Amino acid sequence: MNKTAKNKLLFGHALIPFPLKIQNMKTLKVELKDRSYPIYIGEGNLSKLPELVKLFYPVKRFVLISDKNVFGHYGDVVTSSFQAAGLHVETVLVPPGEKSKSIDRYAYVLTQMLKTGVSRDWIVLALGGGVVGDLAGFVASSYMRGIPFIQIPTSLLAQVDSSVGGKTGINHPLAKNVIGAFYQPKIVWIDIAVLRTMESVEIVSGLAEVIKYGIIYSRDFFHFCEDNIKSLLSLKSQVCTEAISKCCDIKAKIVAQDEKETGIRAILNFGHTVGHAIEAVMNYQSIRHGEAVFWGMLAEAHMALKMGLLNEKEFDRIVALFHKIPLKTGINGVVFDDLMRAMRHDKKAKDNKLRFALPKSLGETVIEGVEDETLIFNAFNFARENGWKQH
């Protein structure tokens, strides 16, 4: 970027102040040189996206990828707002749920786009949770060698985590997220009002990633979660906006330092080495991603305790906060040997060692290679036996 373009960014053909401030919305930015992009967070702003898009891009045609559930709630609002702005929108829908992050569903979306005549001067709109965001982002990254996409995350998990940072992809039957690309969106557009139609189990699932930021990066934010857990669970506007902004801010800072996960970005994987394996063993069907991450964080925090990284007092604080979460899905059916097998397929495994992001203290994380299976076995048993609290 040259000097005149400082604090401005080229979007399509327009050089726009970066990030462009919008009234009544929080604005954050992910600084990645010419791939930088803004994150907007507001309430009741879902239909206002076309105004911003028109400023940024001379593009007239959009393909909206969503799941049938989310589209049922918000499809009309989004498509009619684009049409009212004189923009053309085609829609491709997939079934809700993790199973849509599959090779077959990916091929289906590409086929629909080809049949519709989508070309390189179209933009993909990803309207949905993390599943739609990951799938649509990967479609955008690979369709005709890449077309732009905009994230419109609608689940808590997607608003605090998956829509930011450019990890896109789908699952292979043998392992999660192993087919994909780092491909950044052009805009992340968050309306917290849409969270109100989510099922409470999905809110709980998203809260896993919220609390994760406190444990891995910010002791103050962990404290905020402890103080506001009830308001978070009941989606109180102000607390939600603050939490979502904080999470996006932390993620944006980490991604700006390490876009392709060669260093610090790996700390975001806390709870995910065990969590992803739980999802794989449970066939991606009977447990939600965030729920699996909760169990994974509990097990991995126990490993950190036993490795002498995390002290007992902080470990107890983590467990106490988890006990306030009304988790609905257990892991009693997961056999440890299956879990180990799934973990060995994990992309984080290196030199035959499993790699874990482990808390050293609240707000501080280290990456460790672990060979000791007994340590993992004990941690998994601890989570299974102590993670559950009746609500």
Ligand SMILES: NC(=O)c1ccc[n+]([C@@H]2O[C@H](COP(=O)([O-])OP(=O)(O)OC[C@H]3O[C@@H](n4cnc5c(N)ncnc54)[C@H](O)[C@@H]3O)[C@@H](O)[C@H]2O)c1
């Ligand atoms: N790319 C990343 O960096 C990243 C980070 C974390 C997680 N992920 C991925 O995200 C996925 C999980 O995301 P998720 O928890 O959002 O799952 P999801 O996309 O399946 O959404 C959960 C459910 O909530 C519904 N839903 C979403 N928004 C809604 C709304 N506003 N109102 C009513 N219903 C709504 C969906 O239809 C779905 O049934 C996993 O595949 C995970 O691997 C990716």
